[in-house]
Amino acid sequence: MARAVSRLAQSEGVTPTPLANAWLLKLRESVPYHRGRNRGLSVAVAISGRKIVTYRKNRVVNDSGNIITMHGDTDYDATVEASRSEPYIALKLQLPPDLLAETLIRFVETGTQAGKTETDATFFCEPLSEALADPLLRLVESFGDPADCHVLAPLCLQEICYRILRSNAFSVLKSAIAEEDTRLVRAMRFIEAHAHRNDLSIDQIASQIAMSPSRFAHRFSALLGMSPMQYRKQIRLEKARQYLLSAQISVALAAEAAGYASTSHFNRDFNSAFGLPPRRYAETVRKLGTVRS
Template identity: 60%
Template sequence: MLTNSPVQACHSVQTDSASPAIAALSDAVRKFAKTEGVTPSPLGSVWALKLSECLPYHRGRNKGLSVAVAVSGLKRVCLGDKQIVNDPGHVIAFHGDASYSAVVEGTPAKPYLALKLQLSPELIAQTLVRLAETDAHASSPAKGALISCEPLDDELAGSLLRLVTSFRDPADCNVLAPLCLQEICYRILRSNAFGVLRSLVSAGDERLVKALRYIEAHAARPDLTIAEIAAEVAMSPSHFAHGFTALFGQSPLQYRKQVRLDRARQHLLTSNASVARAAEAAGYASTSHFTRDFKSSFGMAPRQYAETLAPPRQNDT
């Protein structure tokens, strides 16, 4: 869990001492990450990262709730005066819109290899509401905790393994992967480090879930405003915007952008749509603007993404 110490090191777990569940996850991630750099998955919110050489000091930015599980090599992440060292046998969970610096240690013989996930705000909200309804308690977290590094237990490793395995079959990915993400989100949010998020949602308070759904229903509208969304859920604009950002790690309008891009991604993968048509379906007036946003979010241009990840189409007989 996150401590008040400026350095929090996750000590390495030797491969031969790892549990069968963690060893199986490591093997599955190695098979999934076939190429150097980013290996995307059909979900878009899950990918693998493989680096076979050291990556010196660099800066990055986190948004929302992201999860990283290293199976080889290590990564040192600095957030303010805190440093987290992530290596095999541990899981990093990072919440909020915040800049960080990092150093990656990897070699051809022992590359940095990690599974990365970005959990959706709606999934976070639904999970938090259900946790509040069951009155699930954990010990008090450090106030304002944004990042945690904890041992990877067999339950979470099993969920991650089932998720990665589902990518091998389109039907499994479509039906089982969302269930795996629900379980992963639950196990992450139930940890002590994220009690600060659980405290933001009271039992029966589903206003933010309702706001998420309203944003999704009206995401393509260029005139959608925070004031309109806040009125829909009976909150003041300032209270709504603050609560939304604190809980989900991104602003309401940032989430709207994410919804639009996810919608376009689905069009590209399932309907063989052109880039221009996908942009139009997502509410973009400019194809070039859409392409820039898409590449920034998913790591490659829309057409390249579709050609890489779209399932093969069977010939009519």
């Protein structure tokens, strides 16, 4: 894992991968303070260096051999300990919300829900197990081949999501699943089909699955770690990302295709989601030679 990730993380800062929800980070200097924000279910695996993360009163150290998982729409504080001889290098993932929803629902269907525990699934750090390290390594290795990235990477993400949700840290999340939550997948498909509409509302989405708007918004955010409108934004940005890579259109046209009226607003949202401005992101991924359309 260390060799595979270090080989890809050659430049300082964020290095995108052919997958929208996976990237690498390399820092050769310490960062005394950083304010971050998490949405959805994210994963960070440290290869070298140290990152100290504080959430509320919880403080964990993510260094070589550890994995941090975070769930929900939450702010956190972090410091990074790094040097040129031992840079901070990490693999980061944001698991797709639809994959998270479908995996949680399958736990219900197979009767593998866990009982409630005192463990908090919002913020968790533990040693990286062999069972989870294996699909993570296969995911990183798939970036080197377009066919592997297109066919095998989604399968790796499925296994990664499954392994994470099977851990004790997510017993609370699994035990919170209700039968009505199977409708959330239908809601997500409706959002995906209508993400381009500027008039799309919580009321319209909730009516499609016969839930009250307040109940729908609460269940969506509680289980998927982001609001329905945040998910719509994610869908729009992914559409723009694909246009930039496959059609090689201008940033302005990509913003318009994604439903943005303002290119500057699009640039800010894209940079926040993918770690780089749109044009630089597209140029960097094309250099990898493994663009996934």
